[in-house]
Amino acid sequence: MSPLLEIENLRVEFGRTSAVRGISLKVAPGETHCLVGESGCGKSVTSLAVMNLLARGAQRRADRLAFKGEDLLGLPERAMARLRGNAMAMIFQEPMTSLNPAYTIGSQMTEVLRRHKGASQRVATERAADLLARVGITAPGMRLGQFPHQLSGGLRQRVMIAMALMCDPQLLIADEPTTALDVTVQAQILRLLAGLQRDLGLGLLLITHDLGIVARVATRVSVMYAGEIVESAPTAELFANPSHPYTQGLLRCVPVPGKVRRDEPLGSIPGTVPRIGAGFTGCAFRDRCDFADASCAVAVPHQRAGATHDYLCRLAPQSARTAA
Structure with missing residues (x-):
């Protein structure tokens, strides 16, 4: 099945700051692709780049940025305006x-x-x-x-x-759509979106911090850090076999009933997301990673932990590390 949205090597820069650094992902009809990461990772900038709603002065480049095979990079603004809100729609993070x-x-x-x-x-x-x-x-x-x-x-x-x-869009980009809602209404909204996907073949790019929502609704998950996708896999595979240290850190922050006692502190990732400038090389997570060494300051290899499970790290896949 041809994807609704194709992103290959998308880069967004604000002056000398690189907000998005070469990310690639696809969203197919009927698929929920979740983009996960802490604040400042570039998730919202990615969505705004797709919709061509970036602030003036931002530079957007990509090897391919297409909706239903149509190139969005070279599309005139008048033609883009006919797509926005119609075939492509977005739920913004701050409604006010x-x-x-x-x-x-x-x-x-x-x-x-x-x-x-x-x-x-x-x-x-x-x-x-x-x-x-x-x-x-x-x-x-x-x-x-x-x-x-x-x-x-x-x-x-x-x-x-x-x-x-x-307008019954074919692609819906939702930037934290349930943040301000209580859990009952949140469940109603998620059921509504799931029903629309079944009825209309709606493709959903969902940006969220809530890994509970990801586990319930996502078909595929891309974990984003400092402007890069550091790991991408089908949902069940990612939760069962997280291979990037950042993904593992995110999952440790989630309290699990029966495993986390009341008197135990919740997991956390020390430090903050770095600001990436021009000429930065190596792993952006290295200053916060327990496994970092000198080799992390140079180019970081893309690796496979499965047929459809990719991650960006020098370490062997988590399954191999566990076996060792």
Whole structure:
């Protein structure tokens, strides 16, 4: 099956700072590809680069950046605007700065369908109310007449999700879509997205910090650190056989019922994500890694821990280390 989204060697730079350094990934129809990593790793910049919504002055380059085989790098802005919100949609991380405070929720939601599909105001309003109800908002007709500041953070986040679904997109990029939601509504949203994938073959690129969500919904996981994808594998394989020290550190931070006692401290990764400048070489994780040595300051090899399991480290795969 041909992928919806293809990214090969994507690089994004802000002046002399390299925010994204040669990442590659694919999203197929019906697939949930999760991009995981701590704050500052470049996950949101990657999503904005795909949608061509980077800040002025940012430099975006790639060997290939394509949606359904169509090159996005050379696409004129007018043609890109026809894709955004229509065939490709995005749920932004902060709804208060993404929604226009001067317009009602209804006017912002209906504009999407009217612009891209030519729907009448009545049809667009009915569609907006239906989606608000499906994402768990009560009295959707009344909410359509309200302004963003009249809604709580959780309600605004649900509005953003509903707005992204207005045109039944084929590719949905979700940047922390359930951060402000309680666990009950979070489960409802995840079920809604799973249902849309079944019905529409929706491809989902999900950015999250929550490894619990990853374990439940992801088809494939890419772990990102300092602008690079340091490990990528099918979900079950990644959780069973993490091979990069950073991935192992992330998993140690997750409390496991029955294995972590109440009086035991939770796992942690010391230090912070480094700022990568021009000319940086070697492993960006080496200052925080227990296994680092002098060889980590030079080029880091790409290795395979399985047929579809890749990672970026000099160490042997975790399975081999465990056997040794």
